[in-house]
Amino acid sequence: MAPGAGAWISGTWTQPEKLAQLLSVNVGLPRDIEWKGRTVHTGIWKDPVRGRCRVGRLNLDGDGQGDLAGHGGEQRAVFVYQIESYRHWQQQLKRTDFVYGQFGENFTIEGLPDDTVCIGDRYQIGSALFEVTQPRVTCYRFGIRMNEPRMPALLTSSGRPGFYFRVLQEGEVGAGDEIVKAGEAQERMTVAEINALLYSPKVPSALPGLVKCSADSIVSALRAALSGLEVTLARPKSRIFA
Secondary structure: OOOOOOEEEOOEEEOOEEEEEEEEEEEOOOEEEEEOOEEEEEOOOOEEOOOOEEEOOOOEOOOOOOOOOOOOOHHHOEEEEEHHHHHHHHHHHOOOOOOOOOOOOOEEEEOOOOOOOEOOOEEEEOOEEEEEEEEOOOOHHHHHHHOOOOHHHHHHHHOOOOEEEEEEEOEEEOOOOEEEEEEOOOOOOEHHHHHHHHHOOOHHHHHHHHOOOOHHHHHHHHHHHHOOHHHHOOOOOOEEEO
16 A cells, blocks of 8 residues: 555545654664573564665564564564653663663554554555554563563563564565554454453453454464463573574
8 A cells, every 4th residue: 555545444445544653673683692601592682774674574674583483473573662661661660771672673663552552453654564463472581681680571561562563565664654554453452452361460451442352353363472472481491592
C-alpha cells in the first residue's frame, strides 16, 4: 500500500491514521561475550543505522540473532520498543545512560503503547508493511545487556514488554518515518493483555478485554508468544546462544 492511500479496516474504507513515528532503526550481528565464566553468543546489542535500511522477510539488513530456535524468524522479524518506556525505566532505575537500541529493539518508536496496540494490527512504515504478532518474550541475556540482572523480571511484570512485527511487505525504513495504521485485527487483544496472560499472577484482571475474543484466537496468539519461551528460560550452558 502506498503511503497516503486508504485501507479497508473492519469492513470500512478508512484513510490512514498517523499514530506514531520511527525514531531510530537499530541493527546488530551476533557476538561472543564473556559472562560469569561462560561464552554467550548473542545479538542483543543493536546500534542505530544511518540513512535508510532494507527490511526483509526475516531480518533488517545488518541484523541477526544468535539462536533462531528462540529468537528471530518470520513471526519475530522486528522487535519494537517505545521511547515512552525508555523514560519509564530511566526513572525507575535512576539511569541516564540509555541509547537507541538499549533494549535490543530494532525500531525505537514514539507512540503505540502496549495497552493500545493489538495482535494482528498492521502498520505502514516507509515502503514496508508490518503486522503485530506477539509481546516480547525476554530472558537473562537482556539483564546482561542492561547490566541489571533483575531486568527480565522487571520487564515482564511492568506491562511494558514491547512487541514483534512480522513483515508483510518488504521495503525500506528510516528514522523519522511516520507510522501509519493500515489495518486492524477484528478481535481486539492488546499486547499488554497477552503479556499479562503469560506472566501476571493476576490474570483475571486481564480477562475483561478478552471476553469478546474467540478461544482459537487467544490460543493462536499465546502459541506464538510461547514458541521461544522454552529456549529463553533454559538453564545456561557453557556456551549460550541468544
